[in-house]
Amino acid sequence: MSQVLRLTDRNFEEEVFQSQIPVLVEFSASWCVPSQQMKPMLEAVAKEYAGKLKLGNLNVDQNPKTASQYHIMGCPTFILLNSGKAISRRVGAQSKKQLLEMISLT
Amino acid sequence: MTANRQKGNMKAHNAQCTCWNCPAIDLTGKVDFRACGQSREVFTEGLDEDSEAYIVAECKRRKELGLFDPMTITFEECPEWKSTPYGYLLKNMRVMILGIDGYLGWTLALWLGSLGCEVSGVDNFSRRDWVKERGAHTVVPISRMTERLHAAKEVLGININFRQMDILKERDKLREFIEEVKPEAIVHYGECPSAPYSMIDIDHATFVQQNNVLGTLGLLFTMRDLVPESSLIKLGTMGEYGTPLTGRPLFEGVFPANAVLHWDDREWSLGGELTPRDPVSFYHVSKVQDTYNVYEACKYWWLRSYDVMQGVIYGVNTPQVATDTRLRTRLDIDEWFGTVINRFVAQAVIGFPLTMYGAGEQIRGFIGLEDAMQCMTQLIAHPPEPGQYDVVNQMSGFYSINHLAHTVAKVASRDFAIPVTIQRVENPRVESDIHPFEPIYNKLPDQFGFKPQVTLEGEIYRMLELLTQPHIKQRIEEKKHLILPRTWWSGIKKQVETLEVLEEIKYEPSSTTYRP
Numbered sequence: 001m002s003q004v005l006r007l008t009d010r011n012f013e014e015e016v017f018q019s020q021i022p023v024l025v026e027f028s029a030s031w032c033v034p035s036q037q038m039k040p041m042l043e044a045v046a047k048e049y050a051g052k053l054k055l056g057n058l059n060v061d062q063n064p065k066t067a068s069q070y071h072i073m074g075c076p077t078f079i080l081l082n083s084g085k086a087i088s089r090r091v092g093a094q095s096k097k098q099l100l101e102m103i104s105l106t
Numbered sequence: 107m108t109a110n111r112q113k114g115n116m117k118a119h120n121a122q123c124t125c126w127n128c129p130a131i132d133l134t135g136k137v138d139f140r141a142c143g144q145s146r147e148v149f150t151e152g153l154d155e156d157s158e159a160y161i162v163a164e165c166k167r168r169k170e171l172g173l174f175d176p177m178t179i180t181f182e183e184c185p186e187w188k189s190t191p192y193g194y195l196l197k198n199m200r201v202m203i204l205g206i207d208g209y210l211g212w213t214l215a216l217w218l219g220s221l222g223c224e225v226s227g228v229d230n231f232s233r234r235d236w237v238k239e240r241g242a243h244t245v246v247p248i249s250r251m252t253e254r255l256h257a258a259k260e261v262l263g264i265n266i267n268f269r270q271m272d273i274l275k276e277r278d279k280l281r282e283f284i285e286e287v288k289p290e291a292i293v294h295y296g297e298c299p300s301a302p303y304s305m306i307d308i309d310h311a312t313f314v315q316q317n318n319v320l321g322t323l324g325l326l327f328t329m330r331d332l333v334p335e336s337s338l339i340k341l342g343t344m345g346e347y348g349t350p351l352t353g354r355p356l357f358e359g360v361f362p363a364n365a366v367l368h369w370d371d372r373e374w375s376l377g378g379e380l381t382p383r384d385p386v387s388f389y390h391v392s393k394v395q396d397t398y399n400v401y402e403a404c405k406y407w408w409l410r411s412y413d414v415m416q417g418v419i420y421g422v423n424t425p426q427v428a429t430d431t432r433l434r435t436r437l438d439i440d441e442w443f444g445t446v447i448n449r450f451v452a453q454a455v456i457g458f459p460l461t462m463y464g465a466g467e468q469i470r471g472f473i474g475l476e477d478a479m480q481c482m483t484q485l486i487a488h489p490p491e492p493g494q495y496d497v498v499n500q501m502s503g504f505y506s507i508n509h510l511a512h513t514v515a516k517v518a519s520r521d522f523a524i525p526v527t528i529q530r531v532e533n534p535r536v537e538s539d540i541h542p543f544e545p546i547y548n549k550l551p552d553q554f555g556f557k558p559q560v561t562l563e564g565e566i567y568r569m570l571e572l573l574t575q576p577h578i579k580q581r582i583e584e585k586k587h588l589i590l591p592r593t594w595w596s597g598i599k600k601q602v603e604t605l606e607v608l609e610e611i612k613y614e615p616s617s618t619t620y621r622p
Contacts, residue, residue, distance in 0.1 A: 006177075030126070031408060031493025033360055034378025041363045041377075061492075062126075062177065064136060064159050093377030095366045 003046035004039075007056040009065040015056060017084035022106040023054040024099075025079050029061055032075035034093035041096055045103075053103060082106055118193040119555035120488040121182040127489045129290035129335045130186060130196060131163040131176060137408075190221055192480060193487040193555060201486060202289035203227040204273060204296030204325070206266070207234070207251060210341075210419070210478065211295040213435045216426035217479045218486075219264030226267035226287045228280065228296070232317075233436070233443075236303060242440035242588045245452055245581045246422060246572065249432045257432035274321040277328070284332050291486045292329070293339045296321060297396075301345065301387035301535075302593040303442045311388045318392035319399070326403040337489040338411040339482060340400050342393050344471045344501060344545065346415060348384030353542030357381050358549050359397070359413060359497020386537055387595070397497075404495035411494075412485050416478065417471030417501030420447035421565045422572050424476050435475075437573075440588040447472065447510055447562075451569040452582045453589060454518040454526045459607060461590060464533030466508040469543040471501030474560025484554040499547040502558035510562075512611065517566045520613035522574060522620050527610050532602040536595040571620060 007015060007025060016023045026042060028035030046055040060067035060075060070079060073091075080088040080102055088105050090098070125131045136159045163176035167186050181187040187194035201218050205211040206227025219225045229251070237243060249257065251268060258264045267287065271279040273296055284292075297318040298304070304314035322340070329336060347356045357365070363377030380401065383394045396413075403409045427435050438444045439452040450460045473481075481500050490496060505513075515526035533539060550556035572578060592601050 029493070030491030031404060031495075032378070033495060034363070034375075036494065036496065037360060037377040038363045061137075062161055093363050093375040095373055095375035095377075096364055097366075097373065098375065 002043065003050065003055065004042050005054060005056040007058040007063070007066070009063045012058070012063075012066050015054070016081055019054055021052060021054055022080060022082045023056055024103060025081065026055070026057045027060050027067060027070065027072045027075060027077040027079070028057055029059060029075045035076045038076060038093060041099070045096070045099060049103065053106065078102065080105060117182070118189065119484065119553065120193040121180060123181045123488060125163045125165065125176040125179050125184075127491055128181070128184075128196070129337060129489055130167045131165050132335065133161050133176065133492065134164055134173065135160050135162045137161055188222070190487075192221070192483040195221060195223070195483075195487050196290060197222070199223045199486070200287060200290045201225055201293060202284070202287055202291070203293045205229055205233075205294070206268065207231055208295055209233075209436050209438070210475075211293075212254065213424055213427055213475060214293060214295075214479055214482055215266055216258060216262060216264060216433060217424055218483065219258065219266065220262055220426055221483065224267075225264065226269075226283070226289065228269050228271050228273065228283060230270060230272040232272075232298070236298065236300070237438060237440065237443055240440055240442050240588065242438065242443070242585050243581065244436035245439050245578055245585070246434050246437040247431070247577075247581070248434055248436045253432055257430055261430045261433060262426060273325060274317055277324045280325070281328050281332065284328055288333060289336050291337045291339060291489065292325070292333075293482060293486070294322065294325065295341055297341065297392070298389065300442045301389045302591065304387055304389035304392070305593050305595055314389050315392045315395075318389075319395045322396045323399050326399060326409065329409055330403065330407045334407060334409055335492075337486070338400065338409060339485050340396065340411055340413050342397055342413050342415045342497075343390065344415050344417050344499060345386050345390045346383050346394050346397060347381070348386050348390075349469070349538060349541040349543055350382070350384050351538060351541060353544065356499070356543075356545040358499045358546055359415065386535070401495050404493055408493040410490035410492060411496075412490060413495070413497045414481070414485070415497060415499045417473045417499075417504070418445050418447070419473055419475060419478055420445055421475035421560060421569065423565065423568045424479055439582060440585060441591040441593060444589075446470075446507060447514070447566070448569070449589065450511055450514040451518075451566060451573055454514050454524055455570065455573045455579055456582050456586060457524070458586055458589060459527040459529040460511045460514060461529055461531050462507050462511055463531060463535060463591070463602075465539035466511065466530055467506050467540045468537065469504055469506050469541070471499065471504045471545050471547065472562070473501045474558075474565045477502050477556075477558050477560045480559065481550050481554070481556050484550070484556055488554055496549075498549045498554070499545055500550060501545065501547050502560065503562070504543060504545060505562070513562055514566055515611040516613055517563050518570060519611055520616050520619075521567055522570050523615050524570075525610050525612050528608040530605045530608070531590065532605060534591045534594040534602055567620075
C-alpha cells in the first residue's frame with residue numbers, strides 16, 4: 001500500500017484543510033519525469049514521518065481545480081500546508097535533504 | 107503485501123493499474139496535452155464534477171460504461187484484462203511489431219501470439235539483405251515470411267497480420283496499416299542493430315543513422331495522429347550509456363531523485379534529468395538520438411513510451427521457436443550482426459579459437475532471448491500513463507568477455523566433449539578494454555515482475571545442442587572467414603591480428619555429456 005495519499009479535487013478539503021497534522025502536497029503529472037523519480041523517496045519520507053506529517057500527491061491534469069487554485073506552473077511543485085495555510089513552496093525535483101529542510105519548517 | 111508475499115500469492119505487477127494506463131480508453135474532456143500542465147493560470151472557479159474541465163474516459167471496448175473517471179477501475183477488476191503468467195493482459199490485445207522478421211521480432215510475435223495477442227507486424231526484410239550484403243548468412247536456417255506465417259498458423263494456431271514495407275521510405279503505407287489495425291501497443295524493433303555495420307564507411311554510417319532516427323521520428327508523428335493512446339515499447343541499448351570512466355552508476359535512463367549534484371556548497375536533486383550518454387559507435391549514436399526524439403514526443407504530445415536499454419542478447423530458444431524448424435529465429439555469427447555469446451558458441455562448435463578483442467576485460471550487461479521476451483510482455487502488460495516516458499535497463503547480469511569465453515569453453519568441453527581454445531586479437535573498436543561498470547537494473551524486477559529464467563550455462567548448452575547439428579555446423583564452417591573482425595573504428599583496412607593464444611581448455615566430460 002502506498003503511504004502517499006492520492007489527493008483529488010474532491011477530497012482535498014477534507015484531507016488537507018481539515019487535517020490535524022501538516023500536509024506536504026506534491027503537484028505532479030504522469031508526463032513529468034522528475035515526479036515519477038520522486039515516488040520512492042516520497043514513500044520513504046511518508047513512512048518515516050507517519051503520524052506527524054501527511055504526504056499527498058495530486059495529479060494536476062486530473063484535478064484542474066486545485067491545481068489552478070494553487071497556480072501550479074510547473075511540475076513537480078511541493079506545497080507544505082499547516083491548518084490549510086501554505087507555509088512553504090518549492091518547484092522542481094528535491095533531494096531528500098531539501099525535502100527535510102522544507103518539512104522542518106512545520 | 108508482506109503477508110501475500112509470504113503466501114507466494116503476490117499480486118500481478120499491473121493489478122492496480124487503472125484505465126489511466128489502458129490503451130483501450132479514449133480520454134475526453136479537458137485533455138490539455140499541448141500545455142502539458144505547464145500553464146495553469148486560468149482560475150477555474152465553479153468547476154463541478156460534471157464539468158467538461160475534467161478528463162474523463164470512454165472505453166472503446168465497453169461502451170456501456172459511458173463517461174467515467176479513468177482512475178476508478180483497475181486491471182484486476184476489468185473483465186477485458188485477463189490474468190496471465192506475465193500479469194494481466196488485455197484480451198486479444200492488438201500488438202504491432204515493427205521489424206517482425208528479425209531475431210527478436212519473430213520470436214516475440216510467436217511468444218505474444220501464444221498468449222492470445224492479435225499480432226500484426228511489418229518488415230522490409232532488410233536484415234536479410236544486410237547480412238547477405240556482407241556475404242554472411244544466418245547459421246540457423248530460417249524460412250521465408252510466407253512459410254513462417256503459414257507454419258505459425260498450422261503449428262501454433264497463431265494468425266499474424268503481416269505487411270511488407272519500409273517504415274522510413276513508405277510512411278504512408280505505415281499510416282494506412284496503423285489506421286487499419288489500431289494497435290494498442292507498438293514494439294519497435296525496426297532498426298539496424300549493428301555497431302560495426304555503422305562503422306564500415308560513410309555510406310553505412312549515414313544509412314544506419316537515417317534509417318534508425320528518421321524511421322522512428324516518422325513513427326512518432328504517425329502515433330501522434332492516429333494512436334496516441336497506444337504504448338510504444340522502443341528498443342534502445344545499454345551501449346547508449348557506454349562505459350564512462352568516472353565509474354558512476356549507469357542509472358535507468360534518468361537520475362533518481364536522491365542523485366544529487368553538489369557544487370559551490372549547494373545541492374540540487376538531479377531527479378528526472380536524462381543521464382549523460384556516451385555512445386560507442388555511430389549506430390549507438392542513432393539510438394541516443396532516438397531516445398531524445400521519443401522523450402520529446404512524450405513531452406509534446408502525451409505519447410507514452412518505455413525506452414528499453416537492452417543488454418547484449420544471446421540464445422536461440424523459446425518454447426515457440428523450438429516447436430518446428432520453420433518457426434526458428436535467425437542466428438547470426440558474422441562480425442557485424444553476431445552478438446558475442448552467439449558468436450563464441452558457433453566458434454566453439456567448429457574449433458575456431460574464441461576471439462576476445464583486446465584485453466577481453468570489457469564488461470557488458472547480457473540477457474537471454476527468453477528473458478527478453480518475458481520483459482517485453484511485462485512492459486506491454488503495464489502500459490505507461492499518458493505522456494509518461496520511462497527507461498528500463500533490460501539485462502539479467504553482467505560479465506566480462508573473458509568470463510563469457512571461459513564459460514562457453516567450459517560447457518562445450520564438459521558437456522559436449524569439444525575442446526576450446528581462446529585467443530586475444532587486436533581490438534578494432536575504440537573503447538576501454540578495462541573499465542568500471544556499475545549498471546542499475548532494478549525496475550524490471552521491482553516494478554514489472556521480471557524473474558530471470560535463463561542461466562548463462564543453461565542457454566549456452568541449448569545453443570550447443572542446436573549448433574552442433576551437422577547441417578548447422580556446416581553453415582558455420584561456410585562463413586567462418588567472416589568471424590574475425592575487419593571493421594576498424596579508426597578506418598584502417600585490415601584484418602585483426604592475434605595477440606595471444608591462451609591454453610586449450612579441457613574439462614573432464616560430465617556424466618551427462620551430450621551425444622547428438
